[in-house]
Amino acid sequence: IIATGRSDYPNQVNNVLGFPYIFRGALDVRARGINEEMKVAAARAIAELAREDVPDEVAAAYHGARPSFGREYIIPTPFDPRLISFIPPFVAQAAMDTGVARKPIDDMEAYRHSLARRADPSASFIQGVQARCKELQRRIVFAEGEEPAVVRAAFSFKNQGLGHPILIGREAQVERAMEQMGIQPGTLEILNARLSDNNPVYTDMLYARLQRDGYLKRDAQRLVNQDRNVFGCCMLKNGDADGMVTGVTRNYDVALNDSLLVLDPIPGQAIIGMSMVINRGRTVFIADTSVTELPQGEDLANIAIEAARGVRSLGFSPRVAFLSYSTFGNPMGERGEKVRDAVAILDGMKDIDFEYEGDMSADVALNTSHKLLYPFSRLTGPANVLVMPAIHAASISTKLLESMSRATVIGPMLLGLEKPVQIASLGATVGDIVNLATIAAFDVDHVHGG
Template structure:
């Protein structure tokens, strides 16, 4: 099937459309229903009647946006009317939810008269926390937005105007920096004088481009003062009329630093690009065909050409999804009464700054592993970069407060934590640990100097999570940092340039009765794993990470031999934290002990409970098997049963624990409190201890891949000093997360 047929099938598949309403509170009992509706619902109604602001406490108003259109200017389709625009408006709702966790009602209003449209939308103010106007033709869109902003005390935002302005504004700031030009000196030519072009030109003025440096062209040529005096321009375009001779787009582009296309495809040729000033900036944003093809623009000249389009198959896509979800997120969370110019500028500045930062591996993978590093081919973040939420929304909220548009202030650190929680429980859990780490950073040895390790070292230092120490060739590490554009001065321990004798002696003392001679110890400490382990053992570092380029067992060997397990501890354990939407599970052992006996299972349970508490989770442990409390009696079921008995009898164990039990018994409350009301667990278990390595590894990976869980780890518990072994496919964020866990281990 072609794209059209695929799209029709996509939208038709049951249920039709793309969005639905779902409940957020329990509705399974009669009491639930009495709270949700009659008679319980009277209480919040009365509270809101007495204090209207309480609508934000007791209803969805504070997270609900109305996407409103009359269908008069649907992108690429024109005036197709309100009903035909509904798929687009539903799609807008999908983007709000996907990128910023904002709920949407799409409203297609059959009102061609601006007065009627304004009245319809204004009457809906009690329903929504904000209004996103969409696909309304110019010049009516300007009047509608202005009048609604004046009448309503909630944010009103016409994305077709301001979205492109904000995203391209961020791109312009970075592009100008790359080519060494100041915004105040730029000569900018616009192709197009519609809603998006006019809003973008106004926004560029807010960013520092002089209005007199902007030349606009419509279908009739350059906007001149002569045309304005003749009544040829509307009140919205007239401010950009220039006192210059009439001419066409080619005349306007001659000598310009910047071309901004918001018109139609194919109207710019290579000769016009060659006529521009040195190192030109071209934003050809007509869709689906840009004003000039990416390849043609690049081919036109030999100097630097910074090019952006509206297409995803070329670098530097100007995509409105980088703006509106996060603008509304920050505005809603600050209780803003409007989205003003200061908030829009803050969004653009945050986007521009984010493009200069190291790009996460997950984003690179999402774009077919194409290189993403600040420069002419990467001047704005990618739409799938989750960090946009954490950077733009707080910047917008802060601007709302500082400009007087906010009803409430927000603590940035706590606000970012709330935003992270919207993207998944694992982010919320890791934020707890990373905040602890930042309160007292420790020296963490990174035993391998791969690209990802170097990038992780940069982030650890930049975010104040740890003091990273890289082991490897000094010149190679510095070249890597320079190639990746990482502006930091890493601490490096180079085995070829550091005195290794103390570390060799430490290794020898620990392994001399295990077959290691002094000469062999001297050779071994040239290996990053052994050198890092010896540094940790001697106190030259507080924690260690390894395993990025080794199989897990071989990476674990050196730390076990040199650092060893904690006092009164015989066995380390690998623990994987799995996070679901409303639940966290710590699974053990998923990487170390192949066939543990009852003593090992008991020890592993203690280690895992301790680890859970580092994430501020009070442990409830279940020893798992394929039977429940003696329903099957054999050697395999006796091990977890005996381990549970020993733990319950230990006065030092201060958390509930029980077993043996099946996995569903451990995690389903109705089974625990119903069939097995005698259990010591007062709620579903959050620490799951598997009977052997095979079961733990298989189950944790199935839960991750098929159950929708996000995984952190495996984290190594029970070592004498903090050591964590990475898996070879781990991304930079995984390294940073485990380093944070290691720092908290060291603190405690």
Template sequence: VKSMAPRPILFAMANPDPEITPEAAKAACPDVIIATGRSDYPNQINNVLGFPYLFRGALDVRARTINEEMKIAAARAIAALAREDVPDEVGAAYAGRKLRFGPDYIIPVPFDPRLIASIPVAVAKAAMASGVARRPIADLAGYAKTLSARLDPTASTLEAIAEKVRANPKRVVFAEGEEEKSIRAALAFLNAGYGTPVLIGREERIQETIQALGLHGAEALEVLNARLSDRNPAYIDALYARLQRKGILRRDAARMVNQERNIFAALMVALGDADAMVTGLTRSYSVALDQITRIIDPSPGELVFGKTLLIARGRTVFIADTAVHETPGPEIIAHITRQMAAKARRWGHEPRLALLSYSNFGNPQSAQAERVRDAVALLDKEGADFEYDGEMAADVALDPEMMKHYPFCRLKGPANVLIMPGLYSAAIGSKLMQKLGGGTVIGPVLTGLSKPAQIVPMDATVTDILHMALLAAHDALD
């Protein structure tokens, strides 16, 4: 190793004991690039990276043989994936390692879920081009999406929304543009074809982060410095007009526009300089919501609340309100129920709404459950064009066998929209599911604003931010 040229490359593939360990190789030559077959060292070369996906692509086009062209296509797809930004979820599976292209990451890790959507597509395409495919695939993009959905339960749920946004790209503001996760999410938004992302922050800081991360293509991202924008006079005028009778002087409005990125981003959306915004990494949910609602009003006749999507065991369930109303009264519960029925339909689901409590249809009796019963009575009085019933416990709402104990229940099947009796139960339940696993949780997704804005949790991943930016862009289609 010492006698080799600078930056030598070693593939020590004997398993479990490689011909030379990375420690020994680096001691002999600190700039060595080494790969082994071991999972406890960087750059694991494992046949699971190739064989399953090579066969998947070959089988899906009914290839007569696996030829050199298909093998080369698989290798190039693996190499290309190594240069892409790695989702946080992949790094988390590897003890939180920062996986980015370099000497310790020259090849994707074996359990990267993106492999299934990259390699089989390349193999299938090569099989068709080389004439060995007996059942060509006309829509390779659709094929890739189908493959992604096998491992990612959110893929199929969000794909219809993504297609609409790609057909009508939107300009979305990432208010915390200096944050690493925001930059990566903005680049993913751009690469996905969802529209034009705009990062709010100091350009030199953002470019330094891009260089440090080695993000290819990120130099094309648009950056706006709130302090230097030529739109500031108009934003200050608009903010002062809204808040002058709420204790805000003009100089206060100027300071807020120059220094508060959520205020600046919300003004961009409110005044038509952007279609939507996403924020939340550096402010608590309540603070971010307060800043946004200073600028953006509720839609006429609608309430602002949060809905959460739970995707588990092949089912998608909406939960509301998970963000705003602490102890809603019957009128608010009924109003949220109506809005959620409309939102579920817009997302392609025929709504069956369960108004939840810890009790089932009056057993046991309590003042808290009474609020839910009164909401059901209001809906009965006003009429509705969707299935709903309550009050009922979550197990009855979701389990057909439990529901049989209440043959009078008006739901014709398990509920796909759960209306929670209060913010305590809604927030606790959705966060428990998010942290303990067993399903994929997206949200809270803000609903009811007259202009699209979304807030991510402070611990959001890049994928979380991308999903919320996509949903904000989708809201802008209305």
């Protein structure tokens, strides 16, 4: 086993792995100097990080190959985004322990979180959700349990203490994937849908639900045995799990329709997809990004109500803008009329407890001083919930923001189902899957009711 400064060999000893983070930890405690104990602490942190499962950013730097701790990977790569939040706390603690720190850190966990936020604008939000999930310890189904990315995400979810993951798949295939990743057998719970003891219960439950929709009992049996989304949703319906994440290998519509075979919408609520966009310290929610293709006025009103409910449960005060190519009727058009209809519908309701306005173009809705031109606007500030006139507008805008700016997009988060199901995009990264599993564990729709 060799470690060298040369970049054409494995285990490159690179200065950027140590010096920036030693200085960061030393500066943050106002250390009088950098002693040997602080250097050793940095080295031990680097060694510990090398043993962790690597994130997608590291795999991308290795052209898709995912390194794991071993002969050719005993030192983390400089591309690892966790370095900034992992090493400085070790250094700062060593400085405090050896008496050279002039400004000790009282809460090392909070310090670690503050470092993570510097690298990732979504970190603050995710950390808050994760803190709640660590208290709840929900049982979360990972429906596509044979996929390597899903296995890795489930392991990360468990390792971070976010809850109890359950992988749906054939034991041999899942265990083979775990072995390749260096995950010890028995670390993760695996359920084979076909061999589950609960199959008769789930089959009877599903047949009772679908028998008047043209399904025979053998059809229900086949769905429970062979469709992991259906099986996972049966677990939720029967109280054997608390939430589910899926979608990595199937189109969004397929995963949603599978879920609707078992689960109902929450009474009086709409099912929507809502994306959270974080850019330069500003957070905006976009709906509906994944469910209703061409909403009419009533659909748009319901989308706004559900989005506002979800945004409030996440700790934000919703200010809703119904977006269009027009602003307050200029210019008029057929699509704009449907947006205006939605505003009129909300105007006629008595129990609306959030700000809303429309029709508005995006630049007006997000402008902090739009009331100079439109003093009659009911929004007290820039909108933070954007209700799009159609699904294609919502999807295109979120993907453009994610691809062409420094924005971080979380979601779409699925809202409105009786049980928390989150659907990832095809080929989602491990980080995306973990985030959605965390959202499922948090359970946005029922956060106030527990």
